[in-house]
Structure formats: C-alpha cells, structure tokens
Amino acid sequence: MRVKTEDRRQAIVAGAAKVFLEQGFDATSMAQIAAQVGVTKPTLYGYFPSKEDLFLQVMKKVATELLAASFERLEPGKDLGQTLLNFGEHFLANMLQPDLITLRGIIMTEGRRSGIGAMLFDKGLAQEIAKLAAFLATEMDAGRLRQARPDTAAAHLLGMLESEYQQHLLGAASEPPTAEQVLQSVRDAVSVFLRGYAPAA
Secondary structure (H helix, E strand, O other): OOOOOOHHHHHHHHHHHHHHHOOOOOOHHHHHHHHHHHHOHHHHHHOOOOOOHHHHHHHHHHHHHHHHHHOOOOOOOOHHHHHHHHHHHHHHHHHHHHHHHHHHHHHHHHHHHHHHHHHHHHHHHHHHHHHHHHHHHHHHHHHOOOOHHHHHHHHHHHHHHHHHHHHHOOOOOOOOOHHHHHHHHHHHHHHHHHOOOOOOO
C-alpha cells in the first residue's frame, strides 16, 4: 500500500486546477484529473473522496491563500488610511487575476446546484472576511472609525473595492485594468469608506 505524501497531494491539486480552469466544474471528471496528474483513479480517491472536495482544495489554493495574504496586511494601530490602501490594492489585484475570475465564474454557475459555493465560503472566505471585520472593530473601539456593525462595514469596503470592475469580474472585459487604474480605484474606495465611517466630531 502506497503511503500518501504531501508532494503528491499538491501535484493532484495543481493538476486538477488546470482541468477545472479549462473545462469547468461540471464537465470535469475524476478520470480526467487522474489522467492529467498521472495517477490511477483509486489513488486519486485515496486523497480526495469526491470531485467537490477536490474543487474546494483547488479554490483554497488558488483563491483563499491569495486573499489570505491580503487580509494579513491589516495591522491595528498603524495609519488607518495607509493600511486600508495597502490591503485594498493587494486584495483587488488578486481578485482581478484571470484564474481567480475563471474560478469565480465556475462557482457562480455551479455553486447553488452542487453546494460548493456555500462550502467554499464557510470553509475559507468567511474566515478571511471575519479578519477584516475584527480589524475594523478594533479601529472603532480605538475611536478611529465611528461605531457600527463591523461585519456590515467590512461588506461595504469590499463592495466598494470591487464596484468599478464588475465587467472584469464577470469575465466580460476585453482588457485587464492597469496597475494605475487599480490603485486609483482603491484610493477612491478607501476615501469614500473613511468619510462614511468617520468618527463623530
């Protein structure tokens, strides 16, 4: 009996990501993934019990880990405006990566039918968004933002960061935005957010 290894597991996830990105979730089979990686189906199922579980791991690697690096930039006690600018630029640049846009489209198509959207949110993205809410709560308690519901404030900030790029996030834009455009969008979003959540005079 072969011993499971982390290297083999990561190779499977990388190979699965390639197939999912090319064919989508519904059209991809475990047999195709096994062929892409060069393992047998029993070996593949030994690592991942279902296609849904494997897709969740692909999303965790491609999306959650990328976005986690953005949320790690939230450091309480430092200049609030600059911290939000650093976070926003990193977050939006990651959200606009082609692979992430493709995977987001797969989730929008398959999420409700298969339940993978809810599973992905609960097991990854919700935890990262909670970090933003906790950061904003700390800033509210310190008097640098007005008191409000931190989870709502987090949703407002993330929504404003993405607001100018719905066409891109839906995969309908012909050209990606430039780094300068992304930076200006982040500056505008953070400026509006800080004005809206400014502490009472």
